[in-house]
Amino acid sequence: MLIDTHCHVHFNAFKDDMDDVVRSTLADGVQMITVGTQRDTSANGIKLAERYDGVWATVGLHPSHIFAGYHDEGEVQFKSRNETFDPEYYGELLKHPKVVAVGEMGLDYHYEYENVSLDEMKAKESSAFEAGARLAIAHDLPVVIHCRDAHDDQAALIEKIWGPYDAAAPRGREAPLRGVIHCFTGTKRDAERYLALGFYISFTGVITYPPKKSDVAAGKELLTDVVSWVPMDRFLVETYSPYLAPVPKRGERCVPSFVKITAQKVADLKGVSFDDIAEASTANARRLFRRMG
Numbered sequence: 299m300l301i302d303t304h305c306h307v308h309f310n311a312f313k314d315d316m317d318d319v320v321r322s323t324l325a326d327g328v329q330m331i332t333v334g335t336q337r338d339t340s341a342n343g344i345k346l347a348e349r350y351d352g353v354w355a356t357v358g359l360h361p362s363h364i365f366a367g368y369h370d371e372g373e374v375q376f377k378s379r380n381e382t383f384d385p386e387y388y389g390e391l392l393k394h395p396k397v398v399a400v401g402e403m404g405l406d407y408h409y410e411y412e413n414v415s416l417d418e419m420k421a422k423e424s425s426a427f428e429a430g431a432r433l434a435i436a437h438d439l440p441v442v443i444h445c446r447d448a449h450d451d452q453a454a455l456i457e458k459i460w461g462p463y464d465a466a467a468p469r470g471r472e473a474p475l476r477g478v479i480h481c482f483t484g485t486k487r488d489a490e491r492y493l494a495l496g497f498y499i500s501f502t503g504v505i506t507y508p509p510k511k512s513d514v515a516a517g518k519e520l521l522t523d524v525v526s527w528v529p530m531d532r533f534l535v536e537t538y539s540p541y542l543a544p545v546p547k548r549g550e551r552c553v554p555s556f557v558k559i560t561a562q563k564v565a566d567l568k569g570v571s572f573d574d575i576a577e578a579s580t581a582n583a584r585r586l587f588r589r590m591g
């Protein structure tokens with residue numbers, strides 16, 4: 299059994315066959331957490347989770363949806379609309395027993411938005427994250443962190459909320475703020491900092507993509523090096539469905555059962571069996587997302 303810990307099966311990309319996809323995924327031995335990104339997707343994810351054993355939801359505000367100019371092709375049923383994180387709204391949603399985390403939320407410096415300065419963007423993303431993190435702490439829930447091109451600031455923000463980075467501290471100590479860095483594509487140094495803070499690292503199909511030839515030629519550290527190095531008790535697997543289908547499905551609509559391909563790649567990189575990865579990643583997910591039971 300595997301758990302796809304980050305998918306969006308309730309997004310528009312599945313509007314015609316959502317229930318078929320969920321049923322066949324579950325029949326295939328893959329359970330899933332469908333992740334909210336703003337008010338509507340957070341509420342809709344819960345509705346889907348209510349209908350199936352083996353499906354859970356998260357509620358939160360993705361950094362891109364803080365800004366008016368963002369539009370996601372996969373989410374055409376609504377427009378992003380300058381949303382400000384509302385702790386009351388999300389605080390009500392997360393009372394639902396199938397909500398296992400707050401997020402996705404975090405810092406994304408990859409995009410630029412019209413009429414928004416870099417400083418304003420950073421300030422808004424960081425205050426939305428902090429509000430989400432405080433809500434998660436108040437309800438003893440983990441956070442799902444979306445971080446792109448911003449690992450230093452993201453780790454510093456967690457430290458600000460949680461306490462300073464301490465390289466000598468034992469790993470996995472109980473922290474008031476716990477969570478996962480989803481779709482991790484950072485460096486070993488980034489990962490080390492998150493692990494020391496008690497966080498988990500989650501891998502998508504990106505780990506199956508061939509690295510840049512120039513990086514290989516330069517002897518640079520690759521994402522696959524991070525995968526082989528990360529401790530067995532601190533990683534998760536996910537699809538990010540409908541995005542980022544792994545090789546050899548790259549370019550297709552990504553469905554949660556493709557998490558098997560990513561798990562196999564983790565197994566190959568670590569030199570262990572598929573079953574070892576399935577067992578470890580499932581145990582890790584259940585340890586982090588306690589409401590899964």
Ligand SMILES: [Zn+2]
Nearest residue numbers: 402444480481
């Ligand atoms: Zn994300």
Ligand SMILES: [Zn+2]
Nearest residue numbers: 304333402538
């Ligand atoms: Zn996502």
